[in-house]
Amino acid sequence: MATVLTALVFLILGLFLAGGGIWLAAIGGSFYYVIVGLGFLLTAWLLFRRSGAALWVFALVLIGTLAWAIWEVGLDWWQLGPRGGVVVLLALWLLTPWVRRRLSASGGVIPLAAGVLAALIAAGASMTIDPLDIAGELPTDKVAATPDLGGGDVPAGEWHFYGRTQYGQRYSPLDQITPENVAKLTPAWTFQTGDVRTSADVPETTYQVTPLKIGDTLYICTPHNWAIAIDAATGKEKWRFDPKIAEDSDRQHQTCRGVSYYNDTKVAAGQPCALRIYLPTSDARLIALDAANGQVCPGFAEGGTLNLMTNMPYPKSGYYYSTSAPLIAGGKIIVGGAVNDNYSTEEPSGVIRAYDADTGALVWNWDSGNPDSTTPIGPGEEYTHNSPNMWSTASADEKLGLVYVPLGNQTPDQLGAGRSENVEKFSSSITALDLNTGQMRWVRQTVHHDLWDMDVPAQPSLVDITTDKGVVPGLVGPTKQGDIYVLDRRTGEPIIPVTEVPAPGGAIEGDHTSPTQPVSGLTFMPPPLTGKSMWGITMFDQLACRIEFQNLRYEGRYTPPSLQGSLIYPGNFGTFNWGGVAVDPVRQVMFGMPTYLAFKSTLVPRDQVPPPDGGRGSEQGLNRNEGAPYAVVMGPFLSPLGIPCQSPPWGYVAGADLRTGKIAYKHRNGTVYDMTPLPLPFKVGVPGIGGPMITAGGVAFLGAAVDDYLRAYDVTTGRQLWETRLPAGGQSTPMTYTVADGRQFVVIVAGGHGSVGTKPGDYVMAYTLPK
Incomplete structure (x- = not known):
């Protein structure tokens, strides 16, 4: 009976392997799957x-599979295992007595056993090396x-801006925590905000805030835009403010990455609103709060609140809001905003506005659709609709009088027909504006001509760089496609060379592609995918x-979207996203978390788009692009098992x-511990979204990965030094500070990421060395 059942399995x-292989x-x-499928069928017969003779035939299948697998991927365990695991297990089953003894002859035992032994030796060897690892210092x-x-x-012991300073370096000069003692970090306190995700929230409800630390207080915001002040030493709540955000199923994102801090020197120290916290909200407001007690500052704008929908075209609820912390520089609040990607061609403007940080009066507005006129527009006027926007955070150099704006793409992201000259110029760029006038x-x-949603996603980091020609004021700009632009921040000219390389053509009728695309000399661009790259x-x-890979259109990076379905790699999740990178201005090095996840992009003619079925919260799935000739279906390139x-x-x-x-x-980086039904701690290297922070002590801290851990790394070697389990997904950027007794704390928010699927929560976690 065992032999018959075994034959039926084979x-x-x-049949599956041969049919799929053909x-x-x-x-x-x-052709491997055709050959191995026939081997399975012959073994079954x-x-x-x-x-x-079944053992002889399957010995050939096993040895051939091993040779083919090593030829394709070398001794890479994570790629060898899926190719040969099933074959080895079936070979072991054939060698068991209850199968082997029922066969008319068993002369194939030795070659089959030898094949199993060879496979186990190859597996053992591959587990000791990582051919994809780059080791260095x-x-x-x-x-x-x-x-x-x-x-x-x-x-030194504080954190006043989203990236600690206006430079966005995510670098702290604190050096108490070092590679030698970081493993001794222990929990100092845990704070829960009470703002938890509900079934009524849009899918992209995420907890991404980086706290600020001013004096003895931490300031945070939550996904529903509560502002909370916490004692930095004890984790005890001081105050909270709830702006009463209404639910809106048309809102694509429900998050808050940070608040902004301002010291109003025109108000006497100790007086109300001398120190302010500015809270951006997902219903397009900017609210000024007294840092001491969380009360609204009535002298700012209209009763303490700026209405960011003022002068906006198509002011539809849920279509425009700030997800990132505004930048305070030169006495001004620099504000951008997120628009709903691929909802409609009737979108609000991506205008960048500078408001007086004391009064809330509009100082200048830079509208990429009308870039030469930055004088504040008047009542009844509107900014250019549907223009490239800044959904991330700017950085600034007050000495140069410049603010650096990371710009996104015009929506619909995958359709480029009819774009204006200004859109073609500013889309997916880093643009420097005069801090005082807004002039470019x-x-x-x-x-x-971005057709891939390759927004510049992160705050540029400013760092002076020593070159053969002396010290150059530099800018480090990470991108979704993996390039790191290292530029002279005075002029935008490359410090590390940028070249133009040929790019794929063949856009849909009525559109076009750029014949070339820029590539930086410092790039984390992955090699192109091939059939050998497929996994399971x-x-x-x-x-x-x-099979799906062969059916998709793919000609390397910047393959244009198509009706057939195109493979976009890196995908719009990004090699880098809003978490950016951290730079050390002393050593002039950077630390980052490149992520590689291919996406699919399929255009759908308007007459084939199904009618709306309610709310639209996610960037994945069907993006309707109302008013455009095509909708687009997007999402990660996943197997039938969802990996x-x-x-x-x-x-x-x-x-x-x-x-250099x-x-x-x-x-x-990271394990599949929280990606699989069983908590397996296999260090495969998993996707993540969030940012790193580095310290003068030579330690980098990073959560972000889709397993729920905060980790510490040696900045010099990149080797992991410490990890701690988080109670929820850590898709945020950690920060560090000192308290009155001199102890250095590391803090991360753990609340999960809706569309990535990590565990939701409402935690603020603090760690320190034992006294």
């Missing part, structure tokens, strides 16, 4: 006949004796991924020398 598996081969893929010399840490006069000083575009837990879902079709690693930690543009190391 028959079913053989399909794959017919569309240009590997021989088992039905109780012939010992960043330079440790202190290049800058007196580094410029950014404006704002931020004390320079623009550096990172994607030409088993050979069966890997076969399904290979990425491309082989891991999907996430790394990496370090690069900003003086050389990548020193890349190591797999």
Whole structure:
């Protein structure tokens, strides 16, 4: 009976492999699955006949599979395992007495056992090496004796801006925590906000805030835009403010990445609203709060609140709001906003506005649709609709009088027909504006004619860089496509060279592609995908991924969207996203978390778009693009089992020398502990969204990965030094500070990410070294 059942299993598996293999081969893929499928079918036939030749045949299948797998991927365990795991397990089953003894002859035992032994040896060897790991060290010399840490006069033990200073370095000069003692970090306190995700929330409800620390107080916001002040030493609540945000199913994002702090020197110290916290809300308000007690500051704007929908075209509820912290620089609040990607062609403007931080009066507005006129527009006038926007945070150099704006793409992101000259110029760029007037000083575009939603997603980091020509005021701009632009922030000219390379053509009728695209000399751009890159837990879902890969249009980076369905890699999730990178201004190095996840993009003609079915909260799935000739279906490239079709690693930690543009190391980051039904601590290298923070002590801190951990790394080598389990997803950026007794704390918010699917929560977690 065992032999018959075994033969039946081989028959079913053989039919699947042979049938799928013929399909794959017919569309240009590997012939391996046809061959191995026939081997399974022949083995099944021989088992039905109780012939010992079945062992010989399957020994050939096993040895051939091993040779093919090593030829395709080398000794990479995470790619070898899915290719050969099922075959090895079936070979072991055939060697069991209750199968082998029922065969007419068993002369194939030795070759089959030898094949199993060879496979186990290859597996053992592959587990000891990582052919994709880049091992190296960043330079440790202190290049800058007196580094410029950014404006704002931020004390060493505080964190006044989203990126700590106006420079957005995400670097702290604190050095109490070091590679030698970081493993001794213990919980100091835990605070729960009470703002938890509900079933009424849109899918993209996320907790991404980086706290500020001013004096003895932390200031945070929550996904529903509560502002809360917390004692930095004890974690006790001081005050909270609820702006009463209404639910809105048309809102694409429900998040708050940070509040802004301002010291109003025109108000006497200790008086109400001398120190202010500015709270952006998801219903397009900016509210000024007294940092001492959370009361609204009535002298700011209209009763303490700016209405960011003023002068906006198409002022539809839920279509425009601020998800990121405004930047305070030069006595001004620099405000951008998020628009709902791919909802409609009738979107609000991406205008950048500067308001007087004392009064809330509009000082200037830079509208990329009308870039030369920055004088505040009057009542009844409107900004250019549907223009490239800044949904992230700006950075500024007050000494140069410049503010640096990371711009997104015009929606619909995948359709470029009819874009204006200004959209073509400013879309997906880093643009420098005069801090006092808003006039454009320079623009550096990172994607030409963007059809892929490759917004510049992160705050540029400003750091002075030592070159052969002396010290140059630099700017480090990470991008979704993996390029790190290292520019002279005075002019926008590259410090590390940028070249133009040929790009795929063949856009849909009426559209076009750029013949070339820029590539920075410092890039984390992944190699192009091939059939060999396809992955699965088993050979069966890997076969399904290979078939889909062959059926998609893919010609490398910047393959245009299509009716057929195009593979976009890196996908619009980004190699880097809003978390950006952290830079050390002393050593002039950077630390980041490149992520690799392919997406699919399929255009849908308007007459084939189904009618609306209610709320629209997510960027994945059907994006309707109302008013455009095509909708688009987008989402990650996943197997039938819901895991990425491309082989891991999907996430790394990496370090690069900003003086040379050389990548020193890349190591797999994160485990599948929270990605699988069983909590398996396999360090595959998983995706993440969030940002890093580094310290003068030589330690980098990062949550972000889709397993729920906060980790510490050696900045020099990238090797993990410490980790702690978080009670929810850590898709935020940690920060650090000191308290009155001198102890250094590290804080991260753990609340999960709606569309990524990590565990929701409402936690603020603080860690410190034992006294």
